[in-house]
Amino acid sequence: MESASATAATALEGGGGGGGGGNTLSEIYQNAKKLQLRSRDALERVERVEYSSGGNLESQTPELSASIKTDLTQIQSLCVQMDRLCRSLPSKSHRDLWKRKVEQVTEEAESLKQSLDKYFLRNQKRTMEAKERAELLGRANGESHILRIFDEEAQARQSVRSSARMLEEASLTGEAILSAMSGSRNNAHRKALDVLNTVGLSNSVLRLIERRHRVDNWIKYAGMILTLAIVFIIWRWTR
Known part of the structure; x- marks a missing residue:
């Protein structure tokens, strides 16, 4: 077994x-x-x-x-x-x-x-x-x-503000120059009228001179408006 x-x-x-x-x-x-x-x-x-x-x-x-x-x-x-x-x-x-x-x-x-x-x-x-x-x-x-994008945008905004400030200063300077030129032209016109009145020129000559003065004023204002338009276009373009 x-x-x-x-x-x-x-x-x-x-x-x-x-x-x-x-x-x-x-x-x-x-x-x-x-x-x-x-x-x-x-x-x-x-x-x-x-x-x-x-x-x-x-x-x-x-x-x-x-x-x-x-x-x-x-x-x-x-x-x-x-x-x-x-x-x-x-x-x-x-x-x-x-x-x-x-x-x-x-x-x-x-x-x-x-x-x-x-x-x-x-x-x-x-x-x-x-x-x-x-x-x-x-x-x-x-x-x-x-x-970095935020920094670039901040720099761009700062540049735009600087450009706008420069354009504003240029506009004020241009207006001051045009105003000074207008005052000088008015003074010269008054002196010329006094001289003409003194020498006894005719009224037709005086009217001719006044029309010329008005034309000069239009040219002056047109020049001011054109200058301001150019400044405004440059400012918009740099924004």
Whole structure:
């Protein structure tokens, strides 16, 4: 009886077809350990790149972390198969031994999975922080651009005010010159009339001189109006 139980246990552990698609318990265990070792090495490579690059993972391809996740999923599946085969062992001592082995593989796989999840969380946090920094930098650049536009507009308004003040001063100067010229012409006209009256010129000559004086006044006023119009056009153009 004991010999039959030992034979069945040997078949499950390392002999013939004890489930898992024709794989024995020992073969499944070896496959799980190989996947576990490969996953640990790959995770260590990912973490070395992470810390040596200061968080810059542009050189790290995502296929490596994805392969680790795939291997851990396969290990968990193998652990389920081994647990089922353990229950089929007739010897309690063999069941307890393999149960401890399966528990060790399961715990190791769970530890690797937690480390991988922490890596994904750190990577996600770095990505969000980089995005926030880019948004803040873009907002700062936008505000700087707006302030620069306001400064340019303020300078333009100051330039317009300066131009308007210069045009106003030029207009006042022109009016003063025209007024002085008009006063001088009137004085000369009165003196000429006095001289003509003194020498006794005829009334027709006096009327001719008065008409000429009126024409001169029209020309004077037309010149003033034209000057003011030109000044106004220049002022509007510089605004």
